[in-house]
Every structure is written in structure tokens, then in C-alpha cells.
Amino acid sequence: xxxxxxxxxxxxxxxxxxxxxxxxxxxxxSTSAQSQTISWPATTxxxxxxxxxxxxxxxxxxxxxxxxxxxxxxxxxxATQNGSSGSLIPGNQDQGQVVEGTGTGFVIDTxxxxxTNNHVVDxxxxxxxxxxxxxxxxxxxxxxxxxxxxxxxxxxxxxDQLHPVTLGDSSxxxxxxxxxxxxxxxxxxxxxxxGVISALDRQxxxxxxxxxxxxxxxxxxxxxxxxxxxLVNLKGEVIGVNSQILSRSGSGSGIGxxxxxxxxxxxxxxxxxxxxxxxxxxxxxxxxxxxYVIEAMKLPNNARGVVVExxxxxxxxxxxxxxxxxxxxxxxxxxxxxxxxDIITAVNNTPVxxxxxxxxxxxxxxxxxxxxxxxxxxxxxxxxxxxxxxxARPSGT
Numbered sequence: 001x002x003x004x005x006x007x008x009x010x011x012x013x014x015x016x017x018x019x020x021x022x023x024x025x026x027x028x029x030s031t032s033a034q035s036q037t038i039s040w041p042a043t044t045x046x047x048x049x050x051x052x053x054x055x056x057x058x059x060x061x062x063x064x065x066x067x068x069x070x071x072x073x074x075x076x077x078x079a080t081q082n083g084s085s086g087s088l089i090p091g092n093q094d095q096g097q098v099v100e101g102t103g104t105g106f107v108i109d110t111x112x113x114x115x116t117n118n119h120v121v122d123x124x125x126x127x128x129x130x131x132x133x134x135x136x137x138x139x140x141x142x143x144x145x146x147x148x149x150x151x152x153x154x155x156x157x158x159x160d161q162l163h164p165v166t167l168g169d170s171s172x173x174x175x176x177x178x179x180x181x182x183x184x185x186x187x188x189x190x191x192x193x194x195g196v197i198s199a200l201d202r203q204x205x206x207x208x209x210x211x212x213x214x215x216x217x218x219x220x221x222x223x224x225x226x227x228x229x230x231l232v233n234l235k236g237e238v239i240g241v242n243s244q245i246l247s248r249s250g251s252g253s254g255i256g257x258x259x260x261x262x263x264x265x266x267x268x269x270x271x272x273x274x275x276x277x278x279x280x281x282x283x284x285x286x287x288x289x290x291x292y293v294i295e296a297m298k299l300p301n302n303a304r305g306v307v308v309e310x311x312x313x314x315x316x317x318x319x320x321x322x323x324x325x326x327x328x329x330x331x332x333x334x335x336x337x338x339x340x341x342d343i344i345t346a347v348n349n350t351p352v353x354x355x356x357x358x359x360x361x362x363x364x365x366x367x368x369x370x371x372x373x374x375x376x377x378x379x380x381x382x383x384x385x386x387x388x389x390x391x392a393r394p395s396g397t
Contacts, residue, residue, distance in 0.1 A: 060234065064180050065192050067236045068106075070132040070163040072182045072229060073114060074189035075103045075139065075153070078126040098125075104183035104229030105129070106238065108152075108167070108268060110159035115268050116228030117243055118144045118151045118207055129155050130189065143271035146207035147279060147393075148263055148363070149243055151228075152271045165230060168237030170260035173197055173216065181220040181242055181256070183229030195220030203356040204244055204257050210279070210393070213359030214260045216240045222256035231258040240264070262364045280366040280390035283315020284308050284322065288354045289343070296329065296337040297380045304353040305345040305377065307338070320388040322376060345383075346375035368392035 078100050103120030107113070114129065121127060127139035135157070142152040177197045185191050199217040206212050218231060222242050231240035240258025247255070270277045286306040293299065293307050311317050311324040325338035344352050350365075352358045352375075366372060371389045378384055 061180060061192060061194060064232060064234065064236050065182070065190075068165060068180075068182060068230065068232055068238070069190055071107045071165045072132065072190060073105045073107065074130040074184040075105050075116060075120060075228065076128040076130065077101050077103065077121060077124045079121075079123040080125055102184050102187045102225045103227045104225065104242070105153060106182075106228075106230045107162050107164050109164050110162045112155045112157055112159075112162060113142065113268070113272055114139065114153045114155065115241060115264060116151050116153055117241065118146055118149045120228045121151050121153060122207075127153060129153065131157075132190065133161075135161070143275045143277075145267050145271060145277045147210050148212055148259060148267045148277070149206050150241065150259060150264060150267045150271075152268055165238045166236065167261045167265055168233055168235070168239040170214070170216065170239050170262045173200060173233075173239060173260075175200060178234045179218055179220055179239070180232045180234070181218070181222055181226060181229060182232065183222075183226035183242060185221070185223035185225045187225055193221035198255070201354065201356045201360070202257060203354075203359065211355075211359060212259060212263070213356040213361075213363060214263070215356075216258040216260055218256050218258060219254045220256060221254075226256075237261075238264075260360075260364075263360075266364055278368050278392050280362045280368055280370060281315070281393040282317050282358075282362065282388065282390065283312035284317045284324075285310045286344070286355060286358075292331065292335055292337045293341070296331070296339050297341065299380045303343070303380075304351075305343040306352055306355055306358050308342040308344065308376075309338075316388050316390050317374075320374070320386045321384075322374065322386060322388070323378070340379050343377040343380070344374055345377055348372050349375075362390070366390055 078098065080098055103116055105114040105116035108115050121141055124141065129137045129139040137155040137157055139153040139155050142154050144151040175197055179195055179197055181193045183191060195218050197216060198219050202215040202217050203211050203213050204215050216231065222245050226242045229242045230238040231242055233239050239261045241264055242256060242258050244257040245255065267277050286308045289304050289307060294301060294303055307325065308322060309325050311322055323342045325341035327339040328336045329339055330336050344358060346352055347361050350361055368391055371387050374386045374388050376384045376386055
């Protein structure tokens, strides 16, 4: 079962640890009643240095940690439980219950904008943003996007004290590439875990009615509280937002999912500029190519693409002439299979091999009003190029 990386409950059972710190320094005493400039102690960890006892290769992750760590924030949230899928307490459907939780985020500009998951701040009535240097600020929600499970939170902090991340190009990723996850698993802030990109072009559920495409799968440990934190390549670039895990226990089992940075760029910019995100709408339902269709339509075994199942008559695809599957036949195993269907194989000459790749392209590379050229193979014998003018997703979908 796929679980949203729910915020770990920070106040369910706290162990209070009293730490008394003695420091030696110089005190400045004033006999006047004027305000003094006070230097508060910093909590920033000291960077590792490669001396004779440490190999340079051993400091790779430490270098990334010290480079990206100041950009990462731990987010504590007080929210009102509304029984939705984005609730802080999985399975608890009580209406109006006040709950507390923890998530992660990262700074994306010097204006105080921070990216996190939608489900981290869902229903929030209070947002506390904790920085790497120990500073704490109140956060406000700029906007949320349930269809990508992303949100932008803003803090009022001087620009010279903000350290924006560098967003990488998620279209250039490869399986086996080393990655680092930073976050607050189980309310343990600035925890670093390592792994690789296990797979690309995964598809996961959003908080809305549409799915998220081109998702990154990783075996870097991701647990409740990591939600909204960055997945980073070994160049220190953020290439994804850690969002979900696949687990039977509710904690990390080596299968985590991150929303790709190319989509993060588009969504965060739209939220900051407009307070919301408008997605392109095609108006079809479809499925990946499979052996049933290959055999029924007598296609080559290497055929790839999206088999169009239904088409909205007045939708963008319907108006452009894309056709729904017809002539359904029931095979020996009882499965209904079309013998006539349109198969989408490319958009603007970009190959479409699955619903994941189609959703990803439309979500990250297009906007309502754009006209795209769809390459369609009709009934396995005729290749067509159909211009489709995309519209915005209907409200309520």
C-alpha cells in the first residue's frame, strides 16, 4: 500500500531531556537602560575537514550536507483534522480534532519562499519553520497544489540569511545515480540518508483526482517526517521532493518516491506568481500497451504507447479527432480487448511510452491554451499527426 509520507507526530510522547551547557566567554555589562546587542549561540554543525585520517572520498556526503543543509527547514504544524486523505494522523477520521506534526521543506529563493508537500501543511492553523542555524520563524501558506502534492510556504526572514537550493534537471537522471535525502524523519531534523535512483518514470497518486508522472523511485531511507524534503544528487542539486513511500509497516522499506524537480519548478513558480496551478487537459482515459492489445490488434511485440480507451466528445482530444477504442472482444480469459484503437506514441515528437510519460509531459511542458502535435497510430496501420489545443482541467476534477 502506498502511504503519503505523513508528518511524524512530534508531541505524542516526548522525552524531556534537560541539558545544561556551561560556556566560557566574555560578558559585556552595561549600567544603562539602553538595549544591548546580544549574540545568541549558533547551533550550526561544523563542516567536516579532510585531514590525514580522512579520505577525500569519505567527505562527499558531508560536503553535500554542509552545502544543502542550510537550505533545508524542519516544519512543525498545528492543524485541524478534517478526515481527508491529507490528515496528519493516518486512519483517524475524527472531525475538527487539533493535531500536531512534523515535515520538511527547502528554501528556493531569497524572498523567503519554501517548497514542501501539500499534505505537510494541509489544514494548518499554525506553521513553525526551523532553520539550520537554530532560528525559528512563523510560516504562511502562499498556495497549495493537490494535483502535484506540492505547496509553497513563506517566511519573513532577511534575504542575506536565506540560502536557496539549486534545482537540477530531472530529465537528465539515470538509474543507479547516487542520491541523498535530507529531512526530519520521526521528528529528527537534518537527518541525511543515502541511496541511488532505483527507477524512473513511476506514477503515484496525488491528493486530487489525477496522478503524478515521471516520479523518481529511490532506496534512500525515507520515513514519516521526510515529506517535503529534498532528494539531492551528488552535485548538490535538488532533483526531487520526497513525498511517498511504499510500505506495509508505515515506515521506510527501501521504496520511496520523489516528485521530479522539473515539475517542482513549474508548480512553485506558478504558485508564487498566481497562487495556484493550472494544468493542461486532454480529455481521454487510456492504458499502457499490453500483450492483450498487441495480440488482438496484431501489433509488433515491441509496440509502445498509450491505448486510448475513452474520449470526451467535446474535449480537446475529441475535437482534434482522436478516437476511442471500439470493437471490444472477449478473449479466452474473459478480458475485453479492443481490435480498433488509437495509440498515442508521441507529443511534439517526444516519445510517449506509457501513461506516466504522457502525464509527465503534459504536466511539466504544457499549459492550457497550448497546441501540441499528437502522433497517433490508428488501428495499428495508420500513423497520424493531430494538432490538439489543450484546455484547463475542469473545475472539480
